[in-house]
Amino acid sequence: MRPVIARVRSRVVPPAPYVTETNVGRSGSSSEIERHSTSSPSAATTLARVTTSGSVGPAPGPGDASPAWHEPWAVDGFRDAVQQVLLDVVDEHDAWLDGLGEDAVRLLDAARTSLTGGKRLRAAFCYWAFHAVPDRAGGGASADALLRACASLEVLHASALVHDDLMDLSDTRRGRPATHRAFADLHQRSGWTGDPEQYGASAAVLLGDLLLAWSDELLSGSGLPPERVLAARPWFDRCRTEVVAGQFLDVSAQARGRADVDVAMRVLRYKSAKYSVERPLHVGAALAGAGPDVVEALSRFGLPLGEAFQLRDDLLGVFGDPAVTGKPAGDDLVEGKRTVLVALALDALPGPDARHLDATLGTALAPDEVAGLAALVESSGARAQVEQVIDQLTERALAGLDALRSLGADPQALTVLRDLADAATRRSL
Structure with a gap:
């Protein structure tokens, strides 16, 4: 087997700087340059500052009263606040x-x-991209309004998960029946006419579409100044387009039945990395009136971090603890997902083992067979390779925070973003 770093770096980690030019495509918006580089694991736990009343403004100074959940921050407070918005x-x-x-x-x-x-x-x-922006606009906007705008991305995420579970024919999500399964079971229990599976699939399509519409409504009706929402809209629109395109790339890759590292990395980037980290950062920054230099620095942080985030997800899809992830052991193997992890394993395994893994992916597997495939992936060295790539990508991402610091970004926001990077890449669920 070729050395780990040499094999993976040129195929998975793009050289820095990785530059693309994009136009947000709205009147009054100009071409933005997104430089995507990457950096090392960091701090401790997820932080965030949210207030449920008052105005969104600079972090409080030494003489100011701290808003709710400011210091010390409790991550559950932020999650609870977002959850309440969604309910x-x-x-x-x-x-x-x-x-x-x-x-x-x-x-x-x-x-x-x-x-x-x-x-x-x-x-x-x-939220923290908003607070990182130096001399941010949007003063006078309520923290409730900002929280609603940020929560719109979670509604988009929920929409994508409902559709993704249907396309993957997943049985569970967060320890509960996936939407299409729940509705199919309802049909079966109720003794209705027609095909229960078709009913479940139809319900999941409609629910995912409904959530997609709600995500748009929540951003537009957040209560933030219209000019700030208008500035964020191109990034939000692009986020939605990219996740759909990435999902189609994934569906097409699964249909072809080939595990190719380059294709798997492209799917990962557009299906997950951009909409999970980079575009949320862009939306928050645009809400605060960020200039192109801040957007560029956020891309340097966000894209590699999003890739590392999804690579961690791929590891959990094979090696995660079902009691923690809420998904069956080796679920990605049962679903036949052609991830970067699987592609690297197929590249590295001897011929007979590679053919066995390739032929068995996505078939009905007993628990001991799932464990056997996971052991094959482990023995190939692919798991260790992906861990090293996660470290490389995280190191590059943190260089983007250094760039933000040089632009005068809020120190507290930078600390939290660093901790969020750690939470995204060192997680067990």
């Missing part, structure tokens, strides 16, 4: 749909379930 969204629509009968109630209950739980990293990245 409020369902309640608002419940009032609109009142009178449509029990089917509408079921749909709204499924929305509540889909919007419950999770790490809330996308909202946190958006």
Whole structure:
């Protein structure tokens, strides 16, 4: 087997700086340069500062009263605040749909379930990117409004998960039946006519579409000044387009049945990395009136960190503890996902083992067979390779924070973003 770093670096970690030019495509917006580089694991736990009343402004100075959850920050406080926003969204629509009968109630209950739980990293990245921007605009906007805007990214995420679970035919999500399974089971128990699986799939498509619409409504109706929402809109729109395109790249790659590192990395970048970290940072920065230099520095931080985040997810999909992840052991192997991890394993394994892994992916597997495939992946060295790539990408990402520091970014926000980077890449769920 070729040396780990030499094999992986040229194929998975792009050389720095990795430059693309993009145009946000809105009137009054100019071409932005996104330089994507990368840096090392860092701090400790996820932090975030949220207030439930008052105005969004600079972090409090020594003589100011600290807002709720400021110091010491409790991550649960931020998650609870975001969760309440999401439940409020369902309640608002419940009032609109009142009178449509029990089917509408079921749909709204499924929305509540889909919007419950999770790490809330996308909202946190958006929130702290806003606070990182030097001399930020948007003074006078309420912290409630900012929180609603950040939470819109979690609604988008929920939409993507509902659709992703359907396309992957996943049985569970966060320890509960996936949406399509829950509705199929309802159909079966109720003795209705037609195909339960088709009913479940139809319900999941509609729920995912509904959540996608709600994400747009939540950003637009957040209560932030219209000019700030307008500035963030191109990044939010691009985020939604990229995640759909990335999902289609994934579906196409699975259909071809080939595990290629370059293709798997492209899928990872567009299906997850950008919409999980980079674009939430851009949305938050745009809400604060950030200039192109800040956006560029955030890309240097966000894209490699998003890639490291998803690579960690790929490891958990094979080696994660079901009691922690809420997914069955080796779920990615059962679903036949052609991830970077699997592609590296197929490259490294001897012919017979590689053919066995390739032929067995995505088939009905007993628990001992899943464990055997996971052991094959481990023995190939692919797990260790991915761990090293995660470290490399995280090191590059932290260089983006250095660039933000040189631009005068808020020190507290930089500390939190560094801790969020650690939370994203050193997690067990």
